Amino acid sequence: MAPKVLISDSLSDAAVQIFKDRGIDVTFDPSIGKDKDKLLAVIDQYDGLAIRSASKVTEKIIAAATNLKVIGRAGIGVDNVDIPEASKKGIIVMNTPFGNSITTAEHAIAMMFATARQIPEANASTHAGKWEKSRFMGVELTAKTLGVIGAGNIGSIVCDRARGLKMKVMAYDPFLSEDRARQMGVAKVDLDQLLAQADFITLHVPYTEKTANILSAEALAKTKKGVRIINCARGGLVDEAALAELIKSGHVAGAAFDVFAEEPATENPLFDLPNVVVTPHLGAATTEAQENVALQVAEQMADYLLTGAVSNALNMPSVTAQEAAIMGPWLKLAEYLGAFVGQLTDEPIETIEVVYNGIAKDMNLKALNCAAIAGVMKATNPDVNMVSAPIMAKERGVELSTTTQDKTGVFDGYIRLVVTTPTRTRSIAGTVFSDGKPRFIQIKGINIDAEIGQHMLYTTNKDVPGIIGTLGQTLGENGVNIANFTLGRSVREGEAIALLYLDEQPPAHVLAKLKATGLFQQVRPLQFDAA
Numbered sequence: 001m002a003p004k005v006l007i008s009d010s011l012s013d014a015a016v017q018i019f020k021d022r023g024i025d026v027t028f029d030p031s032i033g034k035d036k037d038k039l040l041a042v043i044d045q046y047d048g049l050a051i052r053s054a055s056k057v058t059e060k061i062i063a064a065a066t067n068l069k070v071i072g073r074a075g076i077g078v079d080n081v082d083i084p085e086a087s088k089k090g091i092i093v094m095n096t097p098f099g100n101s102i103t104t105a106e107h108a109i110a111m112m113f114a115t116a117r118q119i120p121e122a123n124a125s126t127h128a129g130k131w132e133k134s135r136f137m138g139v140e141l142t143a144k145t146l147g148v149i150g151a152g153n154i155g156s157i158v159c160d161r162a163r164g165l166k167m168k169v170m171a172y173d174p175f176l177s178e179d180r181a182r183q184m185g186v187a188k189v190d191l192d193q194l195l196a197q198a199d200f201i202t203l204h205v206p207y208t209e210k211t212a213n214i215l216s217a218e219a220l221a222k223t224k225k226g227v228r229i230i231n232c233a234r235g236g237l238v239d240e241a242a243l244a245e246l247i248k249s250g251h252v253a254g255a256a257f258d259v260f261a262e263e264p265a266t267e268n269p270l271f272d273l274p275n276v277v278v279t280p281h282l283g284a285a286t287t288e289a290q291e292n293v294a295l296q297v298a299e300q301m302a303d304y305l306l307t308g309a310v311s312n313a314l315n316m317p318s319v320t321a322q323e324a325a326i327m328g329p330w331l332k333l334a335e336y337l338g339a340f341v342g343q344l345t346d347e348p349i350e351t352i353e354v355v356y357n358g359i360a361k362d363m364n365l366k367a368l369n370c371a372a373i374a375g376v377m378k379a380t381n382p383d384v385n386m387v388s389a390p391i392m393a394k395e396r397g398v399e400l401s402t403t404t405q406d407k408t409g410v411f412d413g414y415i416r417l418v419v420t421t422p423t424r425t426r427s428i429a430g431t432v433f434s435d436g437k438p439r440f441i442q443i444k445g446i447n448i449d450a451e452i453g454q455h456m457l458y459t460t461n462k463d464v465p466g467i468i469g470t471l472g473q474t475l476g477e478n479g480v481n482i483a484n485f486t487l488g489r490s491v492r493e494g495e496a497i498a499l500l501y502l503d504e505q506p507p508a509h510v511l512a513k514l515k516a517t518g519l520f521q522q523v524r525p526l527q528f529d530a531a
Contacts, residue, residue: 003069003305004045008033009052011074015294022302030054040064048072048301057081062089070094070304072297075284077234078314087315088392090385094300094313098153099293100284105157107283108202108232109165111256114277115228116141116200118254121275139199139253142166147198149191149214150233151176151184155204159186170194173205195222200230207234217242225251232258232283235265244269247276258283310367316387317366327363330415331371333430333438336452336528337417338375340428340440343526344458345379347421351399352376355429358413361404369402372417414441443488446497450486453501456526461519463489463496470517471498478510 004025007016011028019026027046032039033055043049043065050072051057057071062085071081073095086093114120117138125132146162148155151173159169163185170187172194181188191214194201201223205211215229215238223229229252231238240261246252247270254275260268263281270276284290303309308328309321319327334354354372356365367386374389384392393400407413416429429442440450444460457475461467468487475482484501505525514523 003047005048005050005301005305006032006042006046007050008039008055009050009074010054011050011052011294011298012291014291015050015074015298018295018298019302022306024048024302024305036061043068048305050074050297050301051080053077053080055080057086059085062086062091065089065091070301072096072301074099074290074293074297076100083315084391086387088388090388092304092310092313092387093315094297094304094311096293096296096300097312099296100286100289101154101157103286103289104232104283105154105161105204107258107279108154108158108204108230109161111230111232111258111277111279112141112146112200112202112228115230115254115256115275118275120277141200143168144199145170145197147172147189147194147201148186149173149194149201149203150205150211151181151186152204154233155202156184158202158204159184167200170198191219192222195219196224198224198227200228202230203233203237205233205237207236212236213239215239215243220246220252223252226253228252228254228256230256232256235259235261235263241269244273247273317364317370319364319367323364323367327367329432329436329438330360330363331368333432334368334371334415334417335375336438336440337415337428337430338372339378339528340375340443340458340526341417341419341426342376342379344426344522344524345376345419345421347423348396349376349393349398349419349421351401351418351420352393353401353403353418353420355403355405355416355418356413357405357409357416358407358411360413360415361406365402365404368415369400372415373398373400376417376419411441416442440486440499443497443499444495446488446490446495448486448488448497448499450499451484451501452528453483454528455502455505456528457498457500457502457506458522458524458526459498459500459514459520460522461496461498462521463491463493464519467496467498467519470519471500471514474510474513474517475500475502475506478507478513480504480506480510 002023002025005019007028010030016028040061047067048070052074059082068091070092076095076097078095081093083093118136122136145168148159148171151171162169170189172189172191176188217239220242256277258279259281300311307321308324310316310319354369370386373393374384374386377384377389377392411431414429414431418427430438430440432438438452481503482500483503486499489496511523
């Protein structure tokens with residue numbers, strides 16, 4: 001059955017056609033996004049939801065979205081989506097962070113020009129029939145210092161454009177390396193240095209706990225006299241009331257804001273102040289940008305629903321279509337390893353370590369980690385998936401670590417999962433053979449070669465004669481057929497294990513008979529999702 005997608009906001013006809021051309025059943029009804037009750041009533045019918053800003057995907061909507069797999073936001077802001085709740089439900093939330101990058105960067109540059117030359121006020125004065133040429137004395141941008149807070153995608157474009165205007169550019173960004181700063185032709189500085197030296201300051205960071213009020217009253221007081229401040233990023237990054245007071249006092253020469261702490265902004269401390277340019281969140285408002293983000297979100301959602309490729313997800317590592325094709329068996333292996341340990345573990349898990357060896361270490365490790373954690377957590381919650389599993393693990397205080405190794409041993413690559421509880425450590429390793437099928441290759445340090453099936457039986461025992469016969473006879477007498485039988489031991493008469501691939505799950509009374517023989521330390525049935 002074809003996946004079903006609801007477009008509840010205005011997207012272009014070309015975006016709708018992308019879904020149709022790729023065989024997805026799409027419903028295009030922009031009116032639904034403005035009616036939360038209507039959205040609530042129909043959301044359970046869809047696998048995907050494509051939105052802009054009008055649709056509010058609340059906890060209540062997500063709770064009703066029993067079939068929803070992906071939410072795609074045409075644009076960068078996802079303030080209208082309850083991402084934590086979506087993650088708990090295993091719903092991927094995507095945005096399109098690059099579709100409006102140039103448009104937003106250009107708007108910031110335009111706003112900088114507007115406040116530097118007082119263009120809006122001069123325009124209004126001239127329209128009013130005045131000719132106040134001497135009133136509007138501006139400043140040049142050439143040779144001025146621009147301080148860019150946030151040198152990511154949009155910020156780096158602003159840096160490039162500013163350098164083209166012959167400005168001196170400095171950037172504050174904790175994640176900006178010295179090498180990257182040199183490539184961009186900017187000076188990497190700390191925030192206090194930027195505040196003290198910049199003639200213009202422009203913000204290009206998301207709104208987070210760390211960036212909220214980054215230009216606080218205290219920070220603004222450190223700015224150079226005559227500075228002009230531009231914010232086309234997010235409301236809440238600047239203390240607007242404190243900035244207004246500094247404008248009134250003459251310390252700040254001007255400001256240009258496209259975003260505000262409260263929107264729609266019908267009133268604000270910055271309104272009606274001299275040389276303050278304000279626009280109604282127009283950063284992405286160009287024909288090109290709106291078309292780009294609509295097409296991008298349609299492609300991303302279609303890719304995920306049809307191939308499993310994940311792009312620009314906010315709550316899951318990205319996986320390209322090529323990676324999804326190559327990594328498919330390895331993702332399944334990671335989940336199987338986690339499922340094996342999860343089903344054997346009856347205590348709280350303290351740590352999960354994933355070791356990637358050989359070719360496995362060069363894959364998308366974040367995605368493989370998510371698959372492994374999902375396998376572990378499914379033992380206690382069958383509905384968990386790669387999106388929700390890391391959140392569940394974090395909520396339970398589970399610590400995750402990752403180790404990579406060059407190729408060792410006979411396999412081109414393998415994954416080992418080590419899980420620690422208060423009383424013991426469990427270890428299992430696996431690989432993918434040339435036939436594309438995952439295999440278990442080591443349990444508890446004991447080498448094996450076990451095909452993985454939907455129904456399996458795991459036993460541990462002392463290495464003594466009669467184990468194979470007891471297992472075969474007991475299962476056979478009770479109509480349980482063995483598809484594959486794998487044995488392994490540490491040393492002769494030492495610890496031994498058996499892993500049986502069965503055609504059906506053994507009934508409880510059969511397991512009881514095996515335990516009653518006294519030969520086995522563990523007799524554990526295991527279930528794995530069919531490959």
